[in-house]
Amino acid sequence: MEPKRPIVEIKEVSKSYRRGSRIVPVLMDINLDIEEGEFLALMGPSGSGKSTLLNLIAALDKVDSGIIRVGGVDITSLSESELAGWRAINVGFIFQFYNLIPVLTAFENVELPLLLSGLSRRERREHVELALQIVNLAPRMDHYPAQLSGGEQQRVAIARAVVTDPKILVADEPTGDLDRVSAEEILALMERLNAESQKTIIMVTHDPRAAKRARSVRHLEKGYLDNVSSQSPL
């Protein structure tokens, strides 16, 4: 029997940014495999390159060199337009500042990714209601982001991330803007999605309490990834 391939394979990836005339290396020769159903926390100090690595995995940015395969697809070889379509199907995003569209209600925000799916209006409604039920926000679906608390907004963002049933969820400091109680709720929800729906979750955080909820933790330091994966006690 052929061994199961990791859902994310990162080979020799480097990335740098240009700051004026200077080229600043951010990631150096990164190699990383992430198994399907994993809940991985990427940790490291500010400027270590963890958000950049997350952006590369989620195809929000382009590598300078190296290969990233997600679900067997070499995303480094896809065009911008192909990547847009790929992201819509394969990745759900959770951001530190929720990134909801303020002029849309919770329902409409969650519905957004489905507009690209070709589903009928009725089918979209069913999916959105289900996603909002998962995050326990169905009664507040007609509220605008400004009418929701930070924790509620992040739950709407999680509903938006899972509504298309993507293989991978990427979360960039998902609890960074929340109070402790709300942060716990969000982390519990992510744990549940990982355990019950087998979602692969890659979370960037600098909060050790958040990292503890992940199954494995990797550290980035000055653009280099540590060689050892530390397991969180579950």
Added chain:
Amino acid sequence: MYLLKVLFRNAFRHKLRTSLTILGMTIAILAFGMLRTMINAWYAGVEASSASRLVSRNAISMIFTLPLSYKDKIRQIDGVKQVSWANWFGGIYIDEKNFFANFAVEPKSYLELYPEFVLPPDQLTAFLRDRKAFVAGQKLAAKYHWKIGNTVILRGTIFPGNWEFVMRGIYRGRDENTDESQFFFHWDYLNETVKKMFPLRADQVGFYMIGVTRPDRAADVALAIDRTFKNSLAETLTETEKAFQLSFITMTEAILIAIQLVSFVVIIIIMAVVANTMSMTARERIGEYAIFKTLGFRGWRIAEMIFGESILITMIGCLIGIILTYPAASFFKSLLGTYFPVFNVTEETIYMDLAASFLVGLIAAIVPTWRAVSIRIADGLRRIG
């Protein structure tokens, strides 16, 4: 539907800014529409002219006359169906500010040649029967409250003296381009009086109006008329009625060009205002556009949102501007109707308003769209928070 919902909500996120931009657009379209209407009013005479009518005047200048005897020679030219003649009278009613066009015309042939002046049959008969009779357009009659049977006195400027006329008819225009503010009276009345007072100026006409059998023969007939009177004491210059009317407009061409330029400058200014609004909007929302891109929305979808919002704002302003143009034009007409007897907002003006607004919306959104579409997602997301 979804896009429209987002467009409307986005457009009115900054109510004051959007309202001011719409107000600017409304004023620009109102100004543009009024200026275009004014230009059209200038050309109203040209528009109303017939392709089957020629005008023959003295080749040296409009101020020189032609002998009355030419009428019989013109009638004999092949292709001529009808001949009429007239003089610009230039009379003043009470005060110089009461300006209106007044002509001495050969009434029967003139009204046959100009069927667009519609006169009830009984009034026509009364007009033809009375040498001192005059007819006026219904707008002119209404303005000075003239009634059938009223006596009106004009003070002559070209033909000195006080001239007394009796109103025998009020004509209406057959279509909306017909000038309903003119005053016609019998050429014979003028000529007989002139004969007594200034015998040397008698039997002279200002211009001939000539009806041709077929419009496509107009050029040949005009040439034939001019050839007939070549090397005479009063050579003619014959042209189509349209060219004749245009020759008056040429005298004021510089003003018209200035008005046209101003109308386009207004549009360019509002284009800059809307572009500024859209730039501010797109800059503020760059993070949101990055979110849309993150979720898989392609560049053209982002472009749709920005172009849509820009065009929505300009079209709202445009529609309000168009609606306001009608009462504004009526008000303008009530003030300056004597100088612009035909001052109608045409369909063409409305189409130009719509096209200009659409273009403003489109051009104003180009740079903001390019910025929003070309920004890297990671950079866009960094602008949030």
